[in-house]
Amino acid sequence: MASPVDQELETLIRARYPIIYIVSWEEKRVEDTLREIAQNRSKKVFVWTITQGMLGASNVAVNQATRDPISALDFVLMSTEPAIFILKDYHTFLNDSVVVRRLRDLTTALKTTYKTLIILSPILKLPAELEKDITVIDYYLPTIEELGELLDGVVRSVKENPQIEIDLAPEMREQILKAAQGLTANEAENVFAKSLVEKRKFDVEVILTEKEQIIRKSGILEYFPGIENISNVGGLEILKEWVEKRVQAFTDKARQFGLPEPKGILLLGVQGCGKSLAAKSIASVWKLPLIRLDVGKIFSGIVGSSEENMRRAITMSESIAPCILWIDEIEKGFAGTQSSPFSDGGTTSRVFGSFITWLQEKTAPVFVVSTANEVNILPPEMLRKGRFDDIFFVDLPSERERREIFEIHLRKRKRDPAQFDIKRLAGGSDGFSGAEIEQAIIAALYEAFDQGRDLTTDDILGALKQSIPLSQTMREKIDSLRRWAADRARPASAPPTARRAKTKKAESDGQEEAPEASEALLPVREPSPAVEPQP
Ligand SMILES: Nc1ncnc2c1ncn2[C@@H]1O[C@H](COP(=O)(O)OP(=O)(O)OP(=O)(O)O)[C@@H](O)[C@H]1O
Numbered sequence: 431m432a433s434p435v436d437q438e439l440e441t442l443i444r445a446r447y448p449i450i451y452i453v454s455w456e457e458k459r460v461e462d463t464l465r466e467i468a469q470n471r472s473k474k475v476f477v478w479t480i481t482q483g484m485l486g487a488s489n490v491a492v493n494q495a496t497r498d499p500i501s502a503l504d505f506v507l508m509s510t511e512p513a514i515f516i517l518k519d520y521h522t523f524l525n526d527s528v529v530v531r532r533l534r535d536l537t538t539a540l541k542t543t544y545k546t547l548i549i550l551s552p553i554l555k556l557p558a559e560l561e562k563d564i565t566v567i568d569y570y571l572p573t574i575e576e577l578g579e580l581l582d583g584v585v586r587s588v589k590e591n592p593q594i595e596i597d598l599a600p601e602m603r604e605q606i607l608k609a610a611q612g613l614t615a616n617e618a619e620n621v622f623a624k625s626l627v628e629k630r631k632f633d634v635e636v637i638l639t640e641k642e643q644i645i646r647k648s649g650i651l652e653y654f655p656g657i658e659n660i661s662n663v664g665g666l667e668i669l670k671e672w673v674e675k676r677v678q679a680f681t682d683k684a685r686q687f688g689l690p691e692p693k694g695i696l697l698l699g700v701q702g703c704g705k706s707l708a709a710k711s712i713a714s715v716w717k718l719p720l721i722r723l724d725v726g727k728i729f730s731g732i733v734g735s736s737e738e739n740m741r742r743a744i745t746m747s748e749s750i751a752p753c754i755l756w757i758d759e760i761e762k763g764f765a766g767t768q769s770s771p772f773s774d775g776g777t778t779s780r781v782f783g784s785f786i787t788w789l790q791e792k793t794a795p796v797f798v799v800s801t802a803n804e805v806n807i808l809p810p811e812m813l814r815k816g817r818f819d820d821i822f823f824v825d826l827p828s829e830r831e832r833r834e835i836f837e838i839h840l841r842k843r844k845r846d847p848a849q850f851d852i853k854r855l856a857g858g859s860d861g862f863s864g865a866e867i868e869q870a871i872i873a874a875l876y877e878a879f880d881q882g883r884d885l886t887t888d889d890i891l892g893a894l895k896q897s898i899p900l901s902q903t904m905r906e907k908i909d910s911l912r913r914w915a916a917d918r919a920r921p922a923s924a925p926p927t928a929r930r931a932k933t934k935k936a937e938s939d940g941q942e943e944a945p946e947a948s949e950a951l952l953p954v955r956e957p958s959p960a961v962e963p964q965p
């Protein structure tokens with residue numbers, strides 16, 4: 431019983447904290463720990479469930495009447511021996527005013543006794559009246575060491591079976607345990623066994639698949655296996671450099687060197703310019719699992735209360751750490767945090783507050799990548815120093831970036847970019863986003879396919895001419911975004927001067943470079959006088 435949570439639990443019990451609320455899915459693990467503490471301190475253990483009432487030693491019911499939730503509390507109050515009382519799933523009764531009152535009475539009464547009341551439940555549902563009286567403990571998922579013990583147990587149990595091959599070289603063992611991280615003890619044991627039954631060995635894939643399902647079942651998080659090569663992201667050189675510089679950021683070597691773990695970044699910018707794409711590629715550069723958090727679902731009311739959902743998302747991502755937690759369109763979920771005390775009883779701002787605190791104080795290596803494309807509804811607290819390592823502004827692609835994007839997407843569609851006039855394409859797509867460029871290529875492909883011939887530069891230029899780019903339809907929004915970002919965010923793309931330096935090199939390499947006219951980062955076709963010049 432060495433884990434810090436177990437130690438904390440023991441400390442609280444010794445310090446006579448009257449009521450402790452333990453949040454955990456793992457009744458058995460928690461109960462075992464509590465029994466061990468009780469034994470060490472010569473206390474009895476009583477376990478209560480709604481179906482059986484209060485059970486004493488050897489699981490004998492003390493009295494049928496204790497099935498009633500209030501009688502159960504009375505039993506705790508009247509009981510004279512030093513004991514730990516574990517109430518399972520008692521959270522369902524915490525909205526009853528009599529129960530609340532009785533619990534408050536108990537906190538006073540128990541302080542002077544050697545009795546501790548434990549509410550054990552997978553869900554935290556604490557009425558505000560009790561917040562000051564009850565101490566909440568998150569019973570964390572098993573640590574790597576604990577998972578190792580479980581694995582050893584499973585290995586021992588099949589040692590005699592000649593049909594099962596157990597290869598547990600240290601690296602293999604580490605991989606298996608890492609894959610199982612984030613599972614409860616029960617889930618881990620089951621998946622180890624499942625892997626043995628299905629594959630006759632411990633198989634990392636089986637474990638990862640199972641984990642993916644469990645994460646998905648939470649309804650809030652989604653697991654993305656390693657995806658999206660960074661070479662598929664066109665432009666955004668500064669952002670890419672930032673990411674590549676930190677490939678080793680989560681290694682022990684970086685810690686020993688004295689580097690803190692990166693906390694996270696906020697990618698802010700114009701629609702369809704590669705924010706989500708970049709988020710996905712960070713995971714593959716750093717070779718970390720990518721987990722997407724759907725902020726909308728946290729508040730949807732479909733799965734549990736918002737507060738509880740946020741907590742679960744945080745604990746789950748911490749238990750999988752090191753990992754990347756991707757929060758797409760963060761502003762949508764947290765919109766209205768300012769006005770919420772009047773609209774939703776303050777839930778949004780409370781949940782947002784706990785998220786912000788976590789962002790700032792988290793110690794587990796969970797790197798948060800948030801994306802947003804609206805600034806006016808973004809809560810200002812989010813942008814304060816210390817929340818994110820950096821805020822990057824992702825603008826419409828420059829001429830040079832558009833060339834890269836054309837090349838990437840032509841290659842994706844099995845075409846050799848050398849067969850196309852990339853310079854003309856980049857020139858003809860001023861003001862288009864990456865997503866729009868991709869769409870133009872697809873539209874052109876349809877056209878060519880329909881005419882029974884292969885794709886040409888003119889097909890793509892034709893498709894570009896037929897669509898109105900974002901820079902026109904959303905001009906005002908983009909302008910205001912740029913003004914906002916000018917002194918608050920770092921550009922994700924290299925400035926024209928840096929690009930010119932590269933261009934010089936390209937020229938000396940014998941490549942031709944387009945004029946820099948469209949490099950002013952103002953790819954608006956008819957610049958309006960209201961637009962501020964870009965730095
Ligand atoms: N810089 C880029 N390089 C290559 N492809 C790009 C780039 N930007 C956009 N695309 C293409 O457009 C698609 C959509 O881009 P993405 O979803 O990353 O945009 P976004 O910035 O997240 O937009 P939104 O704000 O609408 O969420 C990508 O999947 C990719 O195919």
Ligand SMILES: [Mg+2]
Nearest residue numbers: 705706758801
């Ligand atoms: Mg996106």
